[in-house]
Amino acid sequence: MARAVTTQRKALNTVIAWGVGILIFFPILWTILTSFKTEAEAIADPPLWFNFHWTLENYVTVQERSNYFRHFWNSVVISVGSTLIGLAIAVPAAWAMAFVPGKRTKDVLMWMLSTKMLPPVGVLVPLYLIFRNLGLLDTRTGLVFVLTMINLPIIIWMLYTYFKEIPNDILEAARMDGAGLRDEVVHVLLPMAVPGMASTVLLNIILAWNEAFWTLNLTAAKAAPLTAFIASYSSPEGLFYAKLSAASTMAIAPILIMGWFSQKQLVRGLTFGAVK
Amino acid sequence: MSTKASRAAARLMISPSVILLLGWMLIPLGMTLYFSVLRFNLLMPGDNPFVGFENYRYFLTDPGFTAAIWNTLALVLGVLVITIFGGILLALLLDQPMFGQGIVRILVIAPFFVMPTVSALVWKNMFLNPVNGLFAHLFTALGLQPYDFLSQAPLASIIGIVAWQWLPFATLILLTALQSLDSEQLEAAEMDGATPLSRFWYIMLPHLARAITVVILIQTIFLLSVFAEILVTTNGGPGYASTNLTYLIYVQSLLQYDVGMGSAGGVVAIILANIVAIFLMRMIGKNLEA
Known part of the structure; x- marks a missing residue:
C-alpha cells in the first residue's frame, strides 16, 4: 500500500x-x-x-473410561473415507464439465448445488427408516455413505472451479502431440490439479469431521464419531470439566491445524466460487 | 472444439455423480412426501392408512410449531445481525497494517473449526453454568448475582454460541472481498478529502455488498438447520423456548416416533429452505456466467 x-x-x-x-x-x-x-x-x-x-x-482417564480412540478412529475413517470416495466420483465429473462443457453443463452444476440446499431434517425420517431396515444404523459404512453424498456437490464444485483455471491451451498442445485421453488426464491435468485437489480434500475432511446432524442421529455407541461421543458429556455425573476439556481438545486439535492451512480455500469452497 | 467422442465420454464421466445425487435426492424426498399423508407411528404398528393433509393440519396448528417458527426466525436473524456487523468490523480491522496479522487471523477464524457439540458443551458448562461457569465467577467478582443463562435466556444463549461459531466465516469472506478492493480508488478518495466514514460508506460498503449477500444466504441455509447446539445445551427447552423447526421435527419423528407428522414437518422445512435457496442459486448462477 x-x-x-x-x-x-x-x-x-x-x-x-x-x-x-x-x-x-x-x-x-x-x-x-x-x-x-x-x-x-x-x-x-x-x-x-x-x-x-x-x-x-x-487424557488418560478419558481414554480408559470411554475408549476414546475408538471414537477418534471412527471420525478418521468416516471423514477421510467419505472424502476419498467423494473425490473418486467427483474428479471425472468435474473434469468433464470443466473441459468438455455442453449446453446443459451449467444447469447440471446448479442442480447439483441445489441438492445441498435440502435441509437434512426434511429427509431424516426416510433415511432413518432405510438405515434401520438395511441394518446400517450405527455403522461406519452408513455414515461414510451419507457424508459422501452430503459433500459430493461441494467437492464437484470446488474441483470444477480449480479445473476451470487450468488453461485449455495446454490440453490442446498435449492433444496435438498425440496424447490420448488417459495420458491427458494422468500426465497433464492431474499434476496441475493437485494443489486444488489437496485443498478440496482438506476442506471436506474438516466439514465431514464436524458434521453433527447425521452423526448424532444415525449412530449410537459403536460407530459414533467424536461429534456424537462428545455429546454424551451433556448429561454427566460428578465433576467433569477437565475431562470434557481433554476430550474436546483432542477432538478439535487435528481439525484446527488443518483448518488453519486451508483458510483461503475455505472461502472458495463454502461460497461455491461466488467469492474468491 | 470438443468432438462427438469426447462429449460421449464426458457424459459417461458425469453420470455416476448425477445418478447418485438424483437417487440421494429423489428417494428420500419421495418417501417424505408419501409418509406425510399417512397415519404412521412406529409405536402403533398397523396398516398406516392414508389421511390426506391431516398431519399437516396437526403440525401447523401445534403450539410447538408457532414457537418453533419464531425461534427459527430469531435464531437466524440474531446470528446474521451479529455475524454481519461483527464480521464487517473485524474485516476492516484485520485489513489494517499491523504486526502479526497472520496470527491474529488464525485466532479469529479458529472457532469455525470447532465441532458444534464441543463448542456448545464448552460454552454451556465452562462459561454459562450458573455455579461453576466463568461468567458466574465474573459476576460474583463484580458483586452481581450469577445469571442462569440457559434457563433464563435459552434462545439468546444459543444465538450467542452459534454466532461465535459463524463470526469467523463472515469475517473471512468479507476480508477476502475487502482485499480485492482497488486501493487506488481509496487513495484517490482520500486525496479528495473524503473522511474515513464516507470512504467506508461510499466505496467499501458497495464493494462488499455482494459478499454480504453471499454470507447472508449461505449462513441462512446452515442456520435453518441448527441442531446439535440445541440438543446438547437445552434440549429445546424450557418448554419450547429454544426449539427451532429442525429440533421440533427431530422430536416428533425420532423421540415420539410419529413418522407421518415428522414427515409433514420435513416438507414444511424443505419449502422454507427452498425460498432462501432460490435467491442463493440465482446469485451463484450469475457468477458462473461472468
Missing part, C-alpha cells in the same frame, strides 16, 4: 487486533488450559490461569 502508515497507528492496530483475536479465541484457549488441570482446579474461583499443577491425567 502506498499510503504512509505511522508506526504509532500500526502499533495501535496491533494492540486492538490482538485483543479482539485473543478474546474470540479465548474459549478454545480456556478449554486447552482446563484439560491440564485437576477437576477441582477446573472449577476454582477465582479461576486459575497458569498457576496450577499441570497434569495429563484427564
Whole structure:
C-alpha cells in the first residue's frame, strides 16, 4: 500500500487486533488450559490461569473410561473415507464439465448445488427408516455413505472451479502431440490439479469431521464419531470439566491445524466460487 | 472444439455423480412426501392408512410449531445481525497494517473449526453454568448475582454460541472481498478529502455488498438447520423456548416416533429452505456466467 502508515497507528492496530483475536479465541484457549488441570482446579474461583499443577491425567482417564480412540478412529475413517470416495466420483465429473462443457453443463452444476440446499431434517425420517431396515444404523459404512453424498456437490464444485483455471491451451498442445485421453488426464491435468485437489480434500475432511446432524442421529455407541461421543458429556455425573476439556481438545486439535492451512480455500469452497 | 467422442465420454464421466445425487435426492424426498399423508407411528404398528393433509393440519396448528417458527426466525436473524456487523468490523480491522496479522487471523477464524457439540458443551458448562461457569465467577467478582443463562435466556444463549461459531466465516469472506478492493480508488478518495466514514460508506460498503449477500444466504441455509447446539445445551427447552423447526421435527419423528407428522414437518422445512435457496442459486448462477 502506498499510503504512509505511522508506526504509532500500526502499533495501535496491533494492540486492538490482538485483543479482539485473543478474546474470540479465548474459549478454545480456556478449554486447552482446563484439560491440564485437576477437576477441582477446573472449577476454582477465582479461576486459575497458569498457576496450577499441570497434569495429563484427564487424557488418560478419558481414554480408559470411554475408549476414546475408538471414537477418534471412527471420525478418521468416516471423514477421510467419505472424502476419498467423494473425490473418486467427483474428479471425472468435474473434469468433464470443466473441459468438455455442453449446453446443459451449467444447469447440471446448479442442480447439483441445489441438492445441498435440502435441509437434512426434511429427509431424516426416510433415511432413518432405510438405515434401520438395511441394518446400517450405527455403522461406519452408513455414515461414510451419507457424508459422501452430503459433500459430493461441494467437492464437484470446488474441483470444477480449480479445473476451470487450468488453461485449455495446454490440453490442446498435449492433444496435438498425440496424447490420448488417459495420458491427458494422468500426465497433464492431474499434476496441475493437485494443489486444488489437496485443498478440496482438506476442506471436506474438516466439514465431514464436524458434521453433527447425521452423526448424532444415525449412530449410537459403536460407530459414533467424536461429534456424537462428545455429546454424551451433556448429561454427566460428578465433576467433569477437565475431562470434557481433554476430550474436546483432542477432538478439535487435528481439525484446527488443518483448518488453519486451508483458510483461503475455505472461502472458495463454502461460497461455491461466488467469492474468491 | 470438443468432438462427438469426447462429449460421449464426458457424459459417461458425469453420470455416476448425477445418478447418485438424483437417487440421494429423489428417494428420500419421495418417501417424505408419501409418509406425510399417512397415519404412521412406529409405536402403533398397523396398516398406516392414508389421511390426506391431516398431519399437516396437526403440525401447523401445534403450539410447538408457532414457537418453533419464531425461534427459527430469531435464531437466524440474531446470528446474521451479529455475524454481519461483527464480521464487517473485524474485516476492516484485520485489513489494517499491523504486526502479526497472520496470527491474529488464525485466532479469529479458529472457532469455525470447532465441532458444534464441543463448542456448545464448552460454552454451556465452562462459561454459562450458573455455579461453576466463568461468567458466574465474573459476576460474583463484580458483586452481581450469577445469571442462569440457559434457563433464563435459552434462545439468546444459543444465538450467542452459534454466532461465535459463524463470526469467523463472515469475517473471512468479507476480508477476502475487502482485499480485492482497488486501493487506488481509496487513495484517490482520500486525496479528495473524503473522511474515513464516507470512504467506508461510499466505496467499501458497495464493494462488499455482494459478499454480504453471499454470507447472508449461505449462513441462512446452515442456520435453518441448527441442531446439535440445541440438543446438547437445552434440549429445546424450557418448554419450547429454544426449539427451532429442525429440533421440533427431530422430536416428533425420532423421540415420539410419529413418522407421518415428522414427515409433514420435513416438507414444511424443505419449502422454507427452498425460498432462501432460490435467491442463493440465482446469485451463484450469475457468477458462473461472468
